[in-house]
Amino acid sequence: MRTQVTSSHWGAFEVDVEDGRIIATRPFAEDPHPSAIPAILPEAVHHRSRIARPSVRRGWLKSRDRGGRGSDDFVDLPWDEALDIAADELDRVRKTHGNEAIFGGSYGWGSAGRFHHAQSQAHRFLNKIGGYVASFGSYSTGCAQAIMPHVLGGPFLKFLYEHQDGWETICEHTETLVMFGGINPKNAQVSMGGVTRHETAHWFDRFAEKGMRCINVSPQRTDAPEGCEWIPVTPGSDTALMLALAYVLETDGLTDRSFLDRCTVGFDRFRPYLMGQSDGAPKSPEWAAPLCGVDAQTIRALAHRMASTRTLITVAWSLQRAEHGEQPYWMSAVLAAMLGQVGLPGAGVGYGYGAIGGVGKSFKGLRGMTFSQGENPVQTVIPVARIGDMLRNPRQPYDFNGRREPYPDIKLIYWAGGNPFHHHQDLNALHDAWTRPQTIIVHDPWWTATAKRADIVFPATTPYERADIGRANLDDYMFHMPQLIPPVGEARDDYEIFAALAERLGHGEEFTEGRSSAEWIELLYEEFRGLAREEGVDVPDLDTLRERNWMRLPIAARGPNRTLLAPFREDPEAHPLQTPSGRIEIFSETIEGFGYADCPGHPVFLPPGEWRGTATGAAPLHLVSPQPGDKLHSQLESALADVAGARPESVIIHPADAAARAITTGDLVQVFNARGACRARAVLSEDILQGVVALPTGAWFGDPGDNIDPHGNPNVLTRDVGTSRLGQGCSAHSALVDVAPLND
Numbered sequence: 001m002r003t004q005v006t007s008s009h010w011g012a013f014e015v016d017v018e019d020g021r022i023i024a025t026r027p028f029a030e031d032p033h034p035s036a037i038p039a040i041l042p043e044a045v046h047h048r049s050r051i052a053r054p055s056v057r058r059g060w061l062k063s064r065d066r067g068g069r070g071s072d073d074f075v076d077l078p079w080d081e082a083l084d085i086a087a088d089e090l091d092r093v094r095k096t097h098g099n100e101a102i103f104g105g106s107y108g109w110g111s112a113g114r115f116h117h118a119q120s121q122a123h124r125f126l127n128k129i130g131g132y133v134a135s136f137g138s139y140s141t142g143c144a145q146a147i148m149p150h151v152l153g154g155p156f157l158k159f160l161y162e163h164q165d166g167w168e169t170i171c172e173h174t175e176t177l178v179m180f181g182g183i184n185p186k187n188a189q190v191s192m193g194g195v196t197r198h199e200t201a202h203w204f205d206r207f208a209e210k211g212m213r214c215i216n217v218s219p220q221r222t223d224a225p226e227g228c229e230w231i232p233v234t235p236g237s238d239t240a241l242m243l244a245l246a247y248v249l250e251t252d253g254l255t256d257r258s259f260l261d262r263c264t265v266g267f268d269r270f271r272p273y274l275m276g277q278s279d280g281a282p283k284s285p286e287w288a289a290p291l292c293g294v295d296a297q298t299i300r301a302l303a304h305r306m307a308s309t310r311t312l313i314t315v316a317w318s319l320q321r322a323e324h325g326e327q328p329y330w331m332s333a334v335l336a337a338m339l340g341q342v343g344l345p346g347a348g349v350g351y352g353y354g355a356i357g358g359v360g361k362s363f364k365g366l367r368g369m370t371f372s373q374g375e376n377p378v379q380t381v382i383p384v385a386r387i388g389d390m391l392r393n394p395r396q397p398y399d400f401n402g403r404r405e406p407y408p409d410i411k412l413i414y415w416a417g418g419n420p421f422h423h424h425q426d427l428n429a430l431h432d433a434w435t436r437p438q439t440i441i442v443h444d445p446w447w448t449a450t451a452k453r454a455d456i457v458f459p460a461t462t463p464y465e466r467a468d469i470g471r472a473n474l475d476d477y478m479f480h481m482p483q484l485i486p487p488v489g490e491a492r493d494d495y496e497i498f499a500a501l502a503e504r505l506g507h508g509e510e511f512t513e514g515r516s517s518a519e520w521i522e523l524l525y526e527e528f529r530g531l532a533r534e535e536g537v538d539v540p541d542l543d544t545l546r547e548r549n550w551m552r553l554p555i556a557a558r559g560p561n562r563t564l565l566a567p568f569r570e571d572p573e574a575h576p577l578q579t580p581s582g583r584i585e586i587f588s589e590t591i592e593g594f595g596y597a598d599c600p601g602h603p604v605f606l607p608p609g610e611w612r613g614t615a616t617g618a619a620p621l622h623l624v625s626p627q628p629g630d631k632l633h634s635q636l637e638s639a640l641a642d643v644a645g646a647r648p649e650s651v652i653i654h655p656a657d658a659a660a661r662a663i664t665t666g667d668l669v670q671v672f673n674a675r676g677a678c679r680a681r682a683v684l685s686e687d688i689l690q691g692v693v694a695l696p697t698g699a700w701f702g703d704p705g706d707n708i709d710p711h712g713n714p715n716v717l718t719r720d721v722g723t724s725r726l727g728q729g730c731s732a733h734s735a736l737v738d739v740a741p742l743n744d
């Protein structure tokens, strides 16, 4: 038996290997709160749901049929034959319809590892063969990435990862932490590319010792660690609550006028709306209370507390993964500006603490170790969550952040490293839209719902079957991720698959530049080493790292560090924001100029199409579909689903809502609305607001014949609409459903 360490999106862990099989995993010794996710790895990696061989769908192979996706069987083919077929098809499509007919956004998390990053591999390959239609943003923060540059300037992700206050700063200075959507250590288990030391829970212990007041404003108590106060709030109503807090500041003389004058523009254009002069509705606590479910007295007391103490407002990403998700993001910045504490350590506003483990950590940035994707000759880009819309409406115009463009007419979809039949909303509608392209090619290690709905499927290796380097910008460890086992079945690395296709299409040399993956890793690593040296960080050579398996980089910031917007606060003339005015934009002429009713020139409360305010007898409950605690998205699901009693997935429901439906804990239920239905197992809890149910994402979507999804995938229920014409993000958290008992 041999034991080595590897890294993953959910952290580092030790792996025991015997006779070419992973037999056990154990926590990494330096991780104070290791994730339990890797425990299922031995079962998952060797699971019967692994794709054994290249597979081509029978109906497509015979007659280019498009209707049988998801129900047809597959023909196993030798690699060379399957690669020939895929290359011929790519060539046919690019010659007949142009590369604008190839959608290669290929969104998804895939696996960690600097070189074998499936999405980058796919993009590089498609660029080399003439380009592809790309996608912008993410399901995580797509809407925020569109709205926040108008408000605070700068790429939003740079703010988030490089400038926001670190945990040390918060611990030292913050007195009141107001968390819209909570800060959940369950989600902080993972981080893009890896998080080695899981520390979020530990920071909350420190906050408690210090006597910091931590207030979780969320439909679920469990969205923040135990010991935090809980203000239950109706999903989709946070902007109303923030407006009422702003109203109290303004009417009780607590607005920081001098900060607004120095550092913001447009308060005078916003104030008439806040005070109700422009629409006859003062945004008072009495106005907000019935909308958000928080009583007026609580709102007043919270506003006073926020104005009289060092207060940090944090907003979870989930709030913008909802219809009109632009508004709570914009309004939280306005509220922070009115409090006048923006730019002070431990105060102001921050986004996505706890969403992933890396947010709040501060490290010296090190560049390098990215596999170049090259240039995309095709200019067409769609907002990532509009894929269903795109497939349904070829050549039809749509709006996005001030531009109006037609959707491309897609004939071929290429996906490697993502699972759209996990991540997209309204999966039954996506299944129908998915019949429109002529050809779908997918790489995945497992027979996911997406692989099952493809025409050509290539089995990809997992990270345990190839060597790589593990390193993330939000982490201070670096790993040589060894090849632990031989490829399972006939799986090949994404790189090998793309190299073979590029070769057949006459671009082999451009794709590989004559290098094997080992040579690429060596090259990327040496580049990184050189750049690190320039930053004064010594990194050993690759052989040494391979020998050591892992190392900690001396890049952690010491002591209280980073404060968001401190130089700007100090001197807004000398350090302007990258907004048109150089200030925080409470009113945006740019956005006003777009003329969007669903995102006007200043923040407003716009109720979602589906929320408690529009609840009907047919769909009376608000569904939130958070990330799963036991895994990353849909990954490792096939093995988890084997555990007795694990599926269908659990739905959390308030005891009063359950009683009205004669449901008790453990009952098999169906969750349903006009878009679809899924099975679930009821869990009664007082920790969720009455009228709301929570069903995590990640259960594998079933087969086309199922009229009720067997495992509990919430995306059969969610609505496929953009957040607004501005952000066009994903609106997963805005959906109404009902729940009913089922016979077991």
Ligand SMILES: Nc1nc2c(c(=O)[nH]1)N[C@H]1C(S)=C(S)[C@@H](COP(=O)(O)OP(=O)(O)OC[C@H]3O[C@@H](n4cnc5c(=O)[nH]c(N)nc54)[C@H](O)[C@@H]3O)O[C@H]1N2
Binding pocket: 107, 108, 109, 110, 111, 116, 118, 139, 140, 141, 321, 416, 417, 418, 419, 420, 422, 423, 424, 443, 444, 445, 446, 448, 460, 461, 462, 463, 494, 625, 626, 627, 632, 633, 634, 635, 697, 714, 715, 718, 732, 733
């Ligand atoms: N209802 C609802 N839906 C949501 C959300 C929500 O909150 N609610 N959240 C959204 C968010 S924020 C996100 S980020 C998405 C996540 O959606 P995805 O990122 O698409 O989900 P994953 O399950 O991580 O998909 C990764 C796929 O890559 C495969 N894979 C892993 N390693 C490799 C590899 O080396 N090569 C190849 N070829 N494949 C590999 C895995 O097997 C898996 O099928 O879901 C979104 N969907």
Ligand SMILES: Nc1nc2c(c(=O)[nH]1)N[C@H]1C(S)=C(S)[C@@H](COP(=O)(O)OP(=O)(O)OC[C@H]3O[C@@H](n4cnc5c(=O)[nH]c(N)nc54)[C@H](O)[C@@H]3O)O[C@H]1N2
Binding pocket: 139, 140, 141, 180, 181, 182, 184, 186, 187, 188, 189, 190, 217, 218, 219, 220, 223, 233, 234, 235, 236, 237, 238, 316, 317, 318, 319, 321, 322, 354, 355, 356, 624, 625, 626, 627, 628, 629, 630, 631, 632, 633, 733
């Ligand atoms: N274990 C694990 N961790 C993960 C992931 C995973 O799959 N598994 N995925 C990662 C990814 S890709 C992402 S993007 C992040 C996502 O991180 P987040 O966006 O923060 O996470 P969610 O789980 O979607 O939502 C968090 C909570 O928001 C609350 N919520 C929903 N709607 C509203 C609302 O309108 N108002 C308020 N106040 N609260 C609301 C819900 O109760 C929900 O539990 O998580 C990351 N972390």
Ligand SMILES: [Mo]
Binding pocket: 138, 139, 140, 141
């Ligand atoms: Mo995400």
